[in-house]
Amino acid sequence: MKAANLNQLHANLIIEELVRCGITFFCISPGSRNTPLVIAAAENNAAETITHFDERGAAFCALGYARGCGRPAAVICTSGTAVANYLPAVVEGHESGTPLILLTADRPLEALNCDSYQTTDQRGMFGNFTRYASDLSLGEPTTRPEFLLSCVDRAVAKAADANAGPVHLNCRFREPLAPTSAPRDFSEELEELRDWTSSTEPYSKVEKLTPGESGALADSLIGRITAARRGVLIAGVIEDPDVGAAIVQLAQRWRWPLISDICSQTRFCVGGSDEVISFADGYLRFEEIAEALHADLVIQFGRTPISKFVAGYAAQASAGYIVVAPGNRTIDPFHRVTERISDRYHDVLRSLLKLEITPSELLPVMQSLEKASANAIEEWFAASDQLLLSSRVAVESCGPTIDSNPRSLYLATSMAIREANSFAGGGSHPIRVTANRGVNGIDGTIASAVGYAIATKQHTTLLIGDLATLHDLNSLALVSATEVPLTIVILNNDGGEIFSYLPVARVEAHFEEFFRTPHHFDFAHAADMFGIKYYQPLNQRDFATIYRHSIKGERPVIIEIKLDRDRSVVQHREYWKRLRDAAQRIIAAN
DSSP, rough: OOSSHHHHHHHHHHHHHHHHHTTTTTEEOOOOOHHHHHHHHHHHHTTTEEOSSSSHHHHHHHHHHHHSSSSSSEEESSSHHHHHTTTHHHHHHHHHHHOOOEEEOOGGGGTTTTTTTOOOOTTTTTGGGOSSEEEEEEEEETHHHHHHHHHHHHHHHHHHSOOOOEEEEEOOOSOSSSSSSSSSSSSSGGGGHHHHHHHSSOOSOOOOOOOOOOOOOHHHHHHHHHHHHHHEEOOOOOOOHHHHHHHHHHHHHOOOOOOEOSSSSSSSSOOOOEEEOOOOOHTTTHHHHHHHTTSSSSEESSSSSOHHHHHHHHHHOSSEEEESSSSSSOTTTOOOOOOOOOOOHHHHHHHHHHHHHOOOTTHHHHHHHHHHHHHHHHHHHHSSTTTTTTTHHHHHHHHHSSOOOOEEEEEOOTTTHHHHHHHHHBBBBEEEEEEOOOOOTTTTTTHHHHHHHHHHSSSSEEEEEHHHHHHTGGGGGHHHOOOOOEEEEEEOOOSSSGGGGSGGGGGGGHHHIIIOOOOOOSSSHHHHHTTTTTEEEESSSHHHHHHHTTSSSSSSSEEEEEHHHHHHHHHHHHHHHHHHHHHHHHHOOO
C-alpha cells in the first residue's frame, strides 16, 4: 500500500476498514486538520461522499441516512468547535438508537492547555452519548496498523449492535497534513497485515446470530395474553416497514385493535386493515372516553408513541403493559411497564402468531370511533378555509398520489408530526414515515431528510414548520446539491403555534415575545438563494396540483403554506369538541 506519509497511510487504513465493514456513506465538512481523512474518503472508490460546510447539518444528514437504510454513516470534521457542532445529532442518535460514526480530527496532545490555535480537549466531548470512543494518535511510527483496524471494527460493531448509537474516533494528526510529497511504499510497515491487504474482508469480524426463534414466551405471559378480553396492540416508533407489516398481520390474526403511531410503519401498508386505528389521539385525550375504553392488557411494539394520550392510556392497562423492542433501552415513561421483551421483533411476532387468542371486545367500538373521527375530520375540513389548517396539508401530504410508487415522509417535530399523527388516516399506498424522535428536537431536520432520501432512494416529502426551517436554513445547500427528489412543505404560522395549546398561552404579558416568537419571514428569497423552485399556493386545489406535480419531478421543490395561527387554534378546539360529542354517543350506545 502506497501513501505520501504516515498520516495518509493511517487515514487510508481507517477509511478502507470502514468501507469493508459496510460504511460507505461519508458526510464531510471542510477543514485543514481533517485533510488526511478527507483525501482518503475522496480517493476510495467504494466510498460515497457528500460535502456540507455546516457540521451540525452534516451530522444530521448522516443520521437521516442511517435511519433510512439501517446502516451507519460516517462524518468527518476538523478540530475545535467543528466537533462540538456534532453534539445535537449525537444526542438524537443516542436517544433514538441510530448508528453514527464520528471521525473527528484533532491536534497532538502537546497542543492541549497551552493556548494553541483551534484546540480544545475533544476526548470524551460527547460524554455518555456514545457507545464507544477511542483517542488515536495517527501519523506516529509507534502506532500499529493492526491496532487502528481493530479500533474501527470495535467501533462499527458497537454502533450497529442491538444497542445501536453513535461512536467516536478522535484522530490526532501532526503536520504535514496534505499528501504533497510523492507516494512511497509502506509494505514493510504493513508486513503483519499481509492477509488483510490481499483481501477485501474486514480485519476482524463480529459474527451476528442468524435470526431464528429465541426463547419461548414465559407460560405466565402466555396465560395473561390468552386471558385478555379487552386487549389492545400499540405500534410505537418503528423504522422497519417489514416489522410494521408483521404487526398488522398479528392484529388481523388476533382481531385486536392496533393503535398506530404515524411513525410505526403500520398506518400505510399494502392492502390496509380494519384493525388499524389511526385517530385514537383525538378521543383518548378525554378522560371519560379513555376510562370507558380501558384495556386489560396492552402490548406495545417499538418506542413510545408520539401521542401522550395514547401513551398515558397504555400505562393504565389493568392486567399488564408489555413492551416489545430489541436492545436494552428502557421504554417506560410512566414507569408502569410490567414486562419487557427485548428479542428481535420477528422472533417475538412469530411466537405471538402461534397463540390462539380471543378477539378483543374493544375492536368494534374502536372501529366505530375510527369512522366517527374520519367523518368529523372531513366535516371539519369542509367547513374551514381552504388552507387555514396545517392538519389539512398534513393529510394531503400523507395521501395517495397519481401512482403507487413507494415514497417517504419525513416529519419535523412540534406541530408537523402532531398534525400528521392526529389527522392522517391509514391507507393501502406504501409510505415510509419517520422523524427525529430521539429527543424531538427541531434542529437538523432538513439535513436529516436529505440523508434519508439518499438512503431510501425514494421521493421524500419533508413536512416542516417555519421555526424548524429557520433553524436548519444552511442545509438548503444540501437540498440543492442532492440529486434525490425532495419536496419541502413548510407550514408557516409565523412562530411557535404549538405553545398556543399550552397553559403558558394564558400568560399574555410574555407569551408573544418569549414563546410564540413571531418572525414575519417567508422563504421565497431563501429558495431563490439556493436555486430551489418555490411555490406558495393560495388554496387546497392549488396545493394538491403543485404537490402531486412535485413528486413526479427530479429536482427539489419548496412549497410554503401561510397559516393563520390564531384561527387554527380556535378551529382545532372546535374539532375536539365535535369529536368528544360523537365519541360519547358511541360509548353510550355500546
